[in-house]
Amino acid sequence: MVSTGADNMYLAHVRQDGDEFIPHELGAHLRGVAHRAEQCATAFGGEDWARVAGLWHDLGKYSAEFQRRIKSLSGYDPDAHLEGPVGRVDHSTAGAQHAVRQFGVHGRILAYLIAGHHAGLPDWHASETAGAALAVRLDDKSHLARALSQTIPPDILSQTKPTSPLRGKAEGFALWVRMLFSCLVDADFLDTEEFMDEGKSAQRVGTPAIPELLSRFNTYMAAQFAQAPLTNVNRVRAEVLRQCREQARETPGMFSLTVPTGGGKTLSSLAFALEHAIHHGKQRVIYAIPYTSIIEQTANIFRAIVPDAVIEHHSNLDPDKETVKSRLAAENWDAPLIVTTNVQFFESLFAARTSRCRKLHNIVNSVVVLDEAQLLPPEFLQPILDVMNLLVRHYGVTFVLSTATQPALGTLQTFQRTIRGLANMREIMNDPDVLYRDLERVTVTMPRDFQQRQDWDDIAREVQQHPSVLVVVNSRADAGALHRRMPTDTIHLSALMCGEHRSQVIADIKQRLLAGDAVRVVSTQLVEAGVDVDFPVVYRALAGLDSIAQAAGRCNREGKLARGQVIVFVPPKPAPRGPLRRAADTTISLLIGEHDDPLTRDLFQRYFEHFYVRAPSLDTHDITALLTPEGPNDDPLKAQFRTAAQRFQLIDESGYRSVLVRYGDSSALIGRLHKEGPERWLMRKLQRYTVSLPHYQFQSLEKRGDIKEVYPGMYAQTAEALYHPALGVVVDETLPDPNDLIA
Numbered sequence: 001m002v003s004t005g006a007d008n009m010y011l012a013h014v015r016q017d018g019d020e021f022i023p024h025e026l027g028a029h030l031r032g033v034a035h036r037a038e039q040c041a042t043a044f045g046g047e048d049w050a051r052v053a054g055l056w057h058d059l060g061k062y063s064a065e066f067q068r069r070i071k072s073l074s075g076y077d078p079d080a081h082l083e084g085p086v087g088r089v090d091h092s093t094a095g096a097q098h099a100v101r102q103f104g105v106h107g108r109i110l111a112y113l114i115a116g117h118h119a120g121l122p123d124w125h126a127s128e129t130a131g132a133a134l135a136v137r138l139d140d141k142s143h144l145a146r147a148l149s150q151t152i153p154p155d156i157l158s159q160t161k162p163t164s165p166l167r168g169k170a171e172g173f174a175l176w177v178r179m180l181f182s183c184l185v186d187a188d189f190l191d192t193e194e195f196m197d198e199g200k201s202a203q204r205v206g207t208p209a210i211p212e213l214l215s216r217f218n219t220y221m222a223a224q225f226a227q228a229p230l231t232n233v234n235r236v237r238a239e240v241l242r243q244c245r246e247q248a249r250e251t252p253g254m255f256s257l258t259v260p261t262g263g264g265k266t267l268s269s270l271a272f273a274l275e276h277a278i279h280h281g282k283q284r285v286i287y288a289i290p291y292t293s294i295i296e297q298t299a300n301i302f303r304a305i306v307p308d309a310v311i312e313h314h315s316n317l318d319p320d321k322e323t324v325k326s327r328l329a330a331e332n333w334d335a336p337l338i339v340t341t342n343v344q345f346f347e348s349l350f351a352a353r354t355s356r357c358r359k360l361h362n363i364v365n366s367v368v369v370l371d372e373a374q375l376l377p378p379e380f381l382q383p384i385l386d387v388m389n390l391l392v393r394h395y396g397v398t399f400v401l402s403t404a405t406q407p408a409l410g411t412l413q414t415f416q417r418t419i420r421g422l423a424n425m426r427e428i429m430n431d432p433d434v435l436y437r438d439l440e441r442v443t444v445t446m447p448r449d450f451q452q453r454q455d456w457d458d459i460a461r462e463v464q465q466h467p468s469v470l471v472v473v474n475s476r477a478d479a480g481a482l483h484r485r486m487p488t489d490t491i492h493l494s495a496l497m498c499g500e501h502r503s504q505v506i507a508d509i510k511q512r513l514l515a516g517d518a519v520r521v522v523s524t525q526l527v528e529a530g531v532d533v534d535f536p537v538v539y540r541a542l543a544g545l546d547s548i549a550q551a552a553g554r555c556n557r558e559g560k561l562a563r564g565q566v567i568v569f570v571p572p573k574p575a576p577r578g579p580l581r582r583a584a585d586t587t588i589s590l591l592i593g594e595h596d597d598p599l600t601r602d603l604f605q606r607y608f609e610h611f612y613v614r615a616p617s618l619d620t621h622d623i624t625a626l627l628t629p630e631g632p633n634d635d636p637l638k639a640q641f642r643t644a645a646q647r648f649q650l651i652d653e654s655g656y657r658s659v660l661v662r663y664g665d666s667s668a669l670i671g672r673l674h675k676e677g678p679e680r681w682l683m684r685k686l687q688r689y690t691v692s693l694p695h696y697q698f699q700s701l702e703k704r705g706d707i708k709e710v711y712p713g714m715y716a717q718t719a720e721a722l723y724h725p726a727l728g729v730v731v732d733e734t735l736p737d738p739n740d741l742i743a
Contacts, residue, residue: 014074036187048162050183060091063146097144121352121641167394174627182360214274233559237264244268248275257402258432260439261553273367288345290375311335333359352645365396373401379620405546408608441556442564460485467518470535474575493523497728500688544583545607621647657698660716674710
């Protein structure tokens with residue numbers, strides 16, 4: 001084996017090329033990362049901070065201990081271990097300590113970035129999270145002493161204090177640090193990748209620019225309208241598209257797009273986003289969607305227009321749709337059109353991990369469309385609204401809140417609650433009320449008595465009178481209870497079915513409806529938000545007003561009937577505790593004896609105001625307090641990044657366990673997991689064959705032997721009868737749900 005380079009060279013990385021070991025000189029790496037980070041941060045005025053962070057992030061690698069380790073373990077110098085031990089070396093703390101030593105309290109900003117560039121942003125104070133607190137790490141100066149005992153080039157070690165101000169003062173400190181952190185870690189990844197894997201690095205090019213996307217979009221839409229029948233619905237869709245194009249020249253900021261279901265929001269919002277990006281020099285469009293059940297549908301629509309430009313980033317992505325380029329672009333969102341989930345988008349904005357934060361600097365100067373914005377979870381609403389305001393004010397982001405049921409997200413102050421709302425929201429549509437009148441396609445029948453519950457037998461008998469009907473219920477258990485009472489050809493749709501199963505069933509429903517076949521479907525609410533199906537009759541279990549409106553959007557969607565029928569019924573059991581129960585209660589309080597039509601826009605506004613006031617908290621986990629300490633003795637440069645990230649989980653999976661089910665091709669994949677362990681490509685494929693179950697159901701299945709551990713911490717179905725080809729996981733309905741025992 002041959003090593004190239006001087007014996008006294010400081011190494012950052014070593015690449016093996018055949019029999020040759022090629023060194024990545026440490027100074028070159030630090031300067032390279034500094035340059036890339038500086039470029040990334042220029043978009044929001046943080047370039048001087050990012051450059052210094054890049055120069056100092058790996059100062060600890062100058063230590064003799066690290067150099068022995070890398071030379072020995074890489075094979076660059078097999079005898080390096082003779083000079084001393086080659087155990088693990090902390091190479092992140094030295095640069096953090098140097099920053100505080102040079103710049104005092106302001107050096108803490110750089111310390112967060114540098115100390116966390118591998119393990120993730122740390123907490124300042126000790127907490128229940130993993131990883132040492134930054135305050136503790138800064139106290140032990142031995143890391144810096146070992147680095148400074150070596151010869152470090154002056155152009156790296158000696159830097160003037162950055163002067164660009166943080167964005168958003170105290171309340172914006174945490175986001176500003178995360179943005180700088182994003183610049184550093186992305187620059188570090190890219191510089192390292194360019195040296196270690198030139199072929200992979202070369203794949204990060206070649207996506208179409210936004211003007212090209214708009215040109216293809218215009219061609220596609222012209223063809224669609226040329227062949228579309230001249231119906232009232234299509235006339236309204238054309239008008240919505242026209243107004244979106246026209247308003248795209250408006251000054252960047254906060255926009256609402258309020259269009260009734262079936263009014264063409266998806267494509268019209270994309271038109272606004274692309275036109276707005278071109279007029280105002282925005283670098284990309286990010287489309288965030290609430291449910292993975294509809295993200296595939298939206299991505300497929302976009303892919304039909306620009307097949308080589310759509311980057312999907314979500315947990316349920318079919319790996320067969322990935323290319324090397326798309327997978328690399330998803331790492332840091334370096335692409336003109338991103339389709340993602342609300343979970344991925346907002347959890348990244350509050351994340352601590354490098355992989356989650358890496359993309360953040362590419363949100364700067366973008367257009368973000370929030371589809372079905374009413375589904376933002378109330379328990380996290382205040383920190384979400386705060387970060388949206390910061391992104392608009394300080395990072396050049398334009399938001400479009402697209403929905404038929406626009407939530408009340410402006411500033412609201414009552415005796416019970418104050419909401420710091422979105423600032424200066426502008427509606428894209430000239431007169432949404434006209435659209436609602438033009439697209440009136442259904443008659444909604446509400447219960448005569450909200451306290452009079454119907455049993456499932458009565459509901460089933462009534463529903464069966466309709467040959468083609470959709471029934472939407474509030475829980476998996478309710479879906480199973482009603483489906484058992486329906487004819488055998490009734491389709492079941494719930495999260496007890498794995499993602500691959502659900503996708504196939506939804507595709508089958510659409511195909512049968514398109515062919516004019518009679519279809520009966522019993523579904524949970526996953527069918528509501530954006531799944532493009534069209535039934536003549538829809539039944540909806542009593543729920544929030546927004547859910548009723550979304551269910552109505554699956555009825556007479558194309559306006560082929562004079563009037564579709566939407567029937568709201570009171571199910572045998574109330575909605576599950578939490579937001580669903582509060583939503584139903586809010587609906588009852590607004591509608592009793594007052595409104596014949598529950599789908600009026602003014603009622604939605606009142607509904608959401610009441611709903612948010614009823615919530616126990618709009619910042620249940622104290623995210624704001626963790627990231628912006630207040631009080632005379634607190635310091636805004638002391639933030640609990642890791643604790644906040646762990647608490648900011650939009651989907652609470654703490655009471656659930658995942659099970660790999662046997663459906664389609666999954667048995668072979670589960671076998672490979674058992675034999676070979678969890679490789680990345682394999683876990684991406686298996687994600688589509690996963691079902692989340694409450695702990696009490698999971699434990700029952702494990703006790704019965706219906707599931708078993710196939711790899712540490714990963715369980716798979718063993719009992720063949722556990723997964724039904726129509727119903728998904730068949731759970732024991734006799735087991736009491738612990739939530740039902742709470743008074």
